[in-house]
Amino acid sequence: MNATVSAAFTAQLRRDLLLSFRRRQDLANPLIFFVIVVSLFPLGVTPDKEFLSQAAAGVIWVAALLATLLSLDGLFRADYEDGALEQMVIAPQPLFMVVLAKTLAHWLVTGLPLLLLSPVLGVMMFLPADATGVLMLSLLIGTPVLSLIGAIGAALTVGLRVGGVLVSLLVLPLYIPVLIFGTGTVQMAINGQPWTGHVALMLAFLALAIGLAPIAASAALRISVSN
Amino acid sequence: MSDTLLEVRTLRCERDFRVLFKDLSFTVNAGDVVQVEGPNGSGKTTLLRMLAGLLPVHEGEVFWRGEPMQRVRPMFYEELLYLGHKTGVKDSLTAFENLRSWAALRAPVSDDRLLEALERVGLKGFEHSLAHNLSAGQQRRIALARLFVSDAPFWILDEPFTAIDKKGVAELENLMIQRGREGMAVLMTTHHAPRIEGELKKVTLGRVAA
Numbered sequence: 001m002n003a004t005v006s007a008a009f010t011a012q013l014r015r016d017l018l019l020s021f022r023r024r025q026d027l028a029n030p031l032i033f034f035v036i037v038v039s040l041f042p043l044g045v046t047p048d049k050e051f052l053s054q055a056a057a058g059v060i061w062v063a064a065l066l067a068t069l070l071s072l073d074g075l076f077r078a079d080y081e082d083g084a085l086e087q088m089v090i091a092p093q094p095l096f097m098v099v100l101a102k103t104l105a106h107w108l109v110t111g112l113p114l115l116l117l118s119p120v121l122g123v124m125m126f127l128p129a130d131a132t133g134v135l136m137l138s139l140l141i142g143t144p145v146l147s148l149i150g151a152i153g154a155a156l157t158v159g160l161r162v163g164g165v166l167v168s169l170l171v172l173p174l175y176i177p178v179l180i181f182g183t184g185t186v187q188m189a190i191n192g193q194p195w196t197g198h199v200a201l202m203l204a205f206l207a208l209a210i211g212l213a214p215i216a217a218s219a220a221l222r223i224s225v226s227n
Numbered sequence: 228m229s230d231t232l233l234e235v236r237t238l239r240c241e242r243d244f245r246v247l248f249k250d251l252s253f254t255v256n257a258g259d260v261v262q263v264e265g266p267n268g269s270g271k272t273t274l275l276r277m278l279a280g281l282l283p284v285h286e287g288e289v290f291w292r293g294e295p296m297q298r299v300r301p302m303f304y305e306e307l308l309y310l311g312h313k314t315g316v317k318d319s320l321t322a323f324e325n326l327r328s329w330a331a332l333r334a335p336v337s338d339d340r341l342l343e344a345l346e347r348v349g350l351k352g353f354e355h356s357l358a359h360n361l362s363a364g365q366q367r368r369i370a371l372a373r374l375f376v377s378d379a380p381f382w383i384l385d386e387p388f389t390a391i392d393k394k395g396v397a398e399l400e401n402l403m404i405q406r407g408r409e410g411m412a413v414l415m416t417t418h419h420a421p422r423i424e425g426e427l428k429k430v431t432l433g434r435v436a437a
Contacts, residue, residue, distance in 0.1 A: 004335055011331030015324070022319035022357075083313025090279055091332035092305040098332065226282050 008093040009101045016105035019078075026074065030067040030110045031117065037063040038121045049126045056125035057135060057186035063121075064114045064139060065146060065175055071110045072150040072167050075102065076158040076221065085158075089225050095218035103144075103151045103214065111143030127190075134189035141202045142182040148213035149174045155220035159227045178205060230257040231293065232381055232412050233278065238287030240273055247273055251287070253430050257380070257410045260403050261428045262417060269433030271416040272312065275385050278414070279309040308379040310387060314370035318359040322350050322369045325358060329373055336376055344375035349395065364390040371395075374402060382406070384415035397422065 020027060041059050042052060079085040088098050118139055122132045153171035160166065181202050188195040233255040240247045247270030255261055263271050276282045278289060280300060289296040291303045316325050322345055330336045345354050348368040358366050367390045374382070388396045400423050403413050407426065 007335065008331050011328060015320070015328040015331075018324065019317060019319055078317075079315070081313075082315055082317065083311055084315035084317065086281055086309075086311060086313065087315045087329060088332060090281065090304055090307065090309055092301065092334075093332045 005093060005097055009097050012098050012101035013105050016102050017108065020105065020109045027109055027113075030071040031113050033070055034063050034067040034114050034117065035121065037066065039124065042124070053126040053128060053190070056122060056127040057131070057183045057190065059125060060118055060121055060127075060135065061138075061142075061179055061183045061186070064111075064118070064143060065179055067114060068110060068143060068146040068150060069168055069171065069175075071106070072154045072171070073164055075106050075151060075154040076224075077154075080158045080224065085221065086225055089222055095221065096214045099151060099155070099214040099217045099221070100210070103147050103217075106151070107144050107147040111139075111147055115139045115143060127186075131186055131189045134195060135186045137199065138182045138185040138202065141199065141206050142178050145178050145202070145205050145209045146175060148209040149178075151217040152213055152220060155217040155224060157224075158221070159224035178202070181205070230410070231255075232257055232291070233414070234290040234293075235278070236288045236290070238274075238277070238284065238289070240270055240277065240285075242270075242273065248432050249286075251430075251432070255381070255412050255414055255428075257412055258407050259428050260407045260413045260415075260423070260426055261430060262415060263430045263432065264416070265432030271432060272385055274432065275309075275383050275414070275416065276311070279307065279311075279383050280304070281309075281311075306380050307383065308373060308377045308381070309383045309385075310370060310373065311385045312389075314367065316358050316366050316369045319357060321355045321357055322361070322365075322372075323354045325369050326372050326376065330376055334378060340376060341372075344372040345369075347375045347398075348372045364392065364395075367391060368395070371399065374399070380411045382411070382413045382415070384413065386416055386418070388417055388419050 038059055041055065045051065045055075076085060079088070089095060091098070115136060118135055119132050122135055127135060150167070150171055153167040156170060157166045181198050185195045185198040185202065188198060231254050235254070236252050237249075238251040239249040251274070253261075263274060265271055273282065277284055280296070280303070284296075291299050296303065315329070320328065323341060326341050326345060327338070330341060342354060345351065348371050350365060350368055350372065353361060353365065358369060361369070371387065371391070387399060391399070396419060403415075404423055404426055406413060
């Protein structure tokens with residue numbers, strides 16, 4: 001039984017990644033958004049080095065959060081519209097596992113590229129070089145939490161025609177702790193303070209999100225499908 | 228042959244304050260091929276979705292192998308194949324990938340069997356074409372290939388013959404009869420006049436006065 005669950009997990013992950021790579025143009029959207037938002041800051045506020053290095057962590061984190069938020073609508077929408085979601089809901093394999101696989105696929109095509117791009121933006125924002133590693137670490141832990149929490153919002157609104165705005169409203173309050181601790185970690189590293197405590201808290205968020213978000217999202221999907 | 232799979236007791240359904248059906252009771256035994264009939268809007272799809280667990284049952288009871296459905300739903304899903312109007316065939320996956328990803332959430336199936344199923348529904352040579360490049364009928368056939376992969380003893384099929392040519396319909400009807408003889412059950416809706424009339428049990432909807 002366990003073997004088939006993990007086989008189903010990998011198969012679902014592979015399917016979702018395959019679907020993403022068949023529609024490559026959509027993959028670039030959150031990434032371009034991320035770069036644009038961050039690069040507008042020096043232009044719109046001030047190119048002053050002092051200011052930018054202070055704001056860098058926050059700006060990059062906010063941009064990553066918004067980019068994730070933008071990409072959420074696609075998480076279940078296509079599967080809902082063509083009926084694939086129905087087939088997942090009534091499959092004997094646990095829906096929890098399907099949601100986890102789909103969310104992991106979502107993170108691999110949105111969160112991970114954001115993470116990999118962040119050092120470049122860090123340079124642009126005059127982020128101190130020794131804080132770059134901490135920024136990446138905080139995003140590495142934080143962006144999966146954003147994807148997982150986002151999955152709940154996406155699952156709740158997938159049956160509605162105007163899901164987009166509602167997802168933001170539902171999900172943003174839950175994103176705020178992640179944002180606070182994410183930027184906090186980087187800020188502490190910049191100031192030379194110990195930041196491992198913040199990282200531990202973020203890891204706790206991640207553990208909680210992996211355990212609970214898929215359960216909530218599967219319950220929400222069952223409701224959305226039964227409309 | 229009296230092995231009861233599904234039993235529906237006094238089921239009632241309302242949509243938009245209209246009663247679609249009420250006091251609906253019937254049983255599906257192993258070996259039955261049951262056709263749900265009734266005019267458009269009489270609640271056929273709604274009934275099938277309710278039985279598949281995609282819509283909540285508010286009034287009435289459904290039993291699976293003698294147990295209340297809400298208690299045995301996970302077991303029920305292991306034995307169910309449901310094919311709705313929306314088939315879940317992905318445009319940007321090939322016929323083979325579509326079938327494989329569907330099967331992966333069910334019992335493990337070898338690739339050979341998946342290819343054989345695609346051949347049985349007449350998609351030989353199209354296994355590795357994107358569904359997007361196939362005709363509506365062929366896309367439908369990708370979904371129908373699941374029938375040849377599935378060992379599930381209970382099928383719920385909503386208009387399985389849509390967009391399928393005559394020869395394809397005849398083959399599917401034969402498959403259903405054969406499945407019935409093997410002691411499995413099929414519950415379906417169709418507007419085709421089935422050739423297999425004599426072998427069908429019927430459930431008729433749409434007799435409720437508005």
